[in-house]
Amino acid sequence: MCVFCEIIKGNIPSAKVYEDDDVLAILDISQTTKGHTLVMPKKHYETFLDMPEDEYASLMKTVQKLAGQITRNLKANGCNILINTKEAAGQTVMHTHVHIIPRYDSNDTIEIGFKENKFDLSEVLNEIKG
Ligand code: AMP
Ligand code: ZN
Numbered sequence: 001m002c003v004f005c006e007i008i009k010g011n012i013p014s015a016k017v018y019e020d021d022d023v024l025a026i027l028d029i030s031q032t033t034k035g036h037t038l039v040m041p042k043k044h045y046e047t048f049l050d051m052p053e054d055e056y057a058s059l060m061k062t063v064q065k066l067a068g069q070i071t072r073n074l075k076a077n078g079c080n081i082l083i084n085t086k087e088a089a090g091q092t093v094m095h096t097h098v099h100i101i102p103r104y105d106s107n108d109t110i111e112i113g114f115k116e117n118k119f120d121l122s123e124v125l126n127e128i129k130g
Contacts, residue, residue, distance in 0.1 A: 002044055002093075002094070002095045003093055003095075004040055004044075004093055004095035004097065005044050005095060007024070007026065008024055008040075008042050014026040014027070015027040017037050017066065017070075018039075018062065018066055020062075021042070022041060022042055022043070022055070022058065022059075023039060023040070023041060023042065023058075023059060023062045024039075024040055024042055025037055025038065025039040025040075025062070025066055025100075026038055026040075028099065032101055032109060032110050033076075033101055033102050033103065033104060033108050033109060033110055034074060034102065034104070035070050035074045035076065035100075035102040036099065036100070036101050036102070037066065037070060037099070037100040038097045038098070038099060038100075039059065039062060039063050039066060039097060039098045039100065040095060040096065040097040040098070041055060041059050041096065043055070044095055045095070045096045046094050046095070046096065047085045047086060047091070047094075047096050048083050048085060048096045048098075049085065050096070051096065059098070060098070063081060063098045063100065066100060067079050067081060067100045070100055070102055071102055074102050076102035076103055076104055077103055077104060077105065078102075078103040079100055079101060079102045079103055080099070080100075080101040080103060080110070080112060081098060081099070081100060081101075082098070082099040082101060083096070083097075083098050083099070084099075
């Protein structure tokens, strides 16, 4: 059973932020910050890499619109847009979704840090390009 498919079907309750024929946006139950929202395609795709390009583009249009609305109306100072892809990246619900996480100040309840590593950039480029 996919918990997000059950939410989409209406079998599990949710706090709906936005809905159209293809997309549902709900408040994340964890509310990492006030207004933390999940935007998902109604069709079940495990990760965003599995989505057809046009469906992904249309999902992200909705994400942009909602991120603006949420940030403005909750008077946030910014937001993080996050897609965890596969377990290694922290994906726990295997129905792709985009996190919109409003940011208020440096003391809010989320910390995203980038630590530095030393890789040979030309080797990395060669590997990416295959
Ligand atoms: P991820 O780690 O990217 O797969 O994120 C899954 C998110 O789904 C987590 O932030 C959970 O808090 C959220 N979540 C799980 N179950 C529900 C639910 N029934 N309603 C709303 N959010 C949920
Ligand atoms: Zn699903």
